[in-house]
Amino acid sequence: MRGNPGLRFPVGDVAGNAAPTSKPQVAGLGWPGGVAGTAGTAGAATWAGRHRTRLEASGAEGAVRLPEPPIAADTPLARAAKAAVEVRGGRAPSWPRPDSCRIITVANQKGGVGKTTTAVNLAVALALHGAQVLVVDLDPQGNASTALDVDHRVGAPSVYNVLVDDQPLADIVRPVEGVRGLSCAPATIDLAGAEIELVPLVARESRLARALAAHDVSDLDYILIDCPPSLGLLTVNSLVAGVEVLIPIQCEYYALEGLEQLLRTVDLVRGHLNEHLVISTILLTMYDARTRLAAQVAEEVRSHFGDTVLRAVIPRSVRVSEAPSYGQSVITYDPGSTGAQAYLEAAQEMAERNASASAKAAG
DSSP, X not given: OTTOTTOEEOHHHHHTOOOOTTSOOOTTSSOTXXXXXXXXXXXXXHHHHHTTOOOEEETTTTEEEOOOOOOOSSSHHHHHXXXXXXXXXXXXXXXXXXXXXXXXXXOOSSTTSSHHHHHHHHHHHHHHTXXXXXXXXXXXXXXXXXXXXXXXXXXXXXXXXXXXXXXXXXXXXXXXXXXXXXXXXXXXXXXXGHHHHHTTSTTGGGHHXXXXXXXXXXXXXXXXXXXXXXXXXXXXXXXXXXXXXXEEEESSHHHHHTHHHHHHHHHHHHHHTOTTOEEEEEEEEEEOTTOHHHHHHHHHHHHHHGGGEEEEEEEOOHHHHHGGGGTSOHHHHOTTSHHXXXXXXXXXXXXXXXXXXXXXXXX
16 A cells, blocks of 8 residues: 555545445455455554554545655655756755866767766766866867757867967866756767867867966866877877866776776876876776676776775666657766665766865965
8 A cells, every 4th residue: 555645545445335336446465454354444444543544534435545654754766856956946955166167178089988977977076066067078070069959060160269279168068958957068070070180289288278278267166178089199188187087987897997098198298298197086986786797997097096986886777778769968867766865976076075165275
């Protein structure tokens, strides 16, 4: 009965009287004394008393309605319901905002580890909780632009024009519909040729950094740069422009194998082009709790990188994969799903870690 709180029974069934043959019988549901038997009334009353529910008479025929039992506040179901209400009702509480704009490069040269998914969902989570966020789509595939439902057709103003034609970043930034405080600098397929066109240009590695320096970031809290799955000029531009690097790591062996090359590239950029660059965050993605390998990879990453790894872990989730086809993040598509909950926890952890670090520095 707990799974059908709104089911209504004729009074005759509960009181022990014979119910019409056209009505479904409700005997044998496990209530003490039986429901349709001679002791049905006492049995129902005993059950009601034990579970502290109240039988409410309603309707012209005196039907009995069993009220839905309260849900405990600290359960996965309750947390999912709370998140759904906050996101869809626009009542999400504000998280700590950074003292100055954080420019975070989301990078990993291995494809399919969740870079775009991570950049988009963290951006949406932060924006829904009071931050002003800009997503810079630096991947020619334009997947971040697709997920945020921002126009990135061929010929549309995009990051390509910023890098190659020196167009101001403000000219191409578009607000994301439905998420206040979130905007996107889209990418088009034209960006695929940018690596070749950038080769003869002066300071080709610093084109994005120069564009961000000329952009008004006084009202921004976060800039998240989504990189392509390579270590070419576009990724180098993002590393030179950024201050922090966020590395999504898929919980599989091949993801670890390619990590060394990325770390070496970060060291080279830090030594020659951007001395302020730090690996601030590592996020474990596509975690499959059914496999021992996922647990081993997670343990290996945590033992090597320590507190740089977020406590939140992103599980494999069908909802995360479905959301972009609707032009949404998983947080707006299904805020109660496990994937949405995980990204909300990761974003909150990022925001609170930065607030704690700022407080320590000030103290």
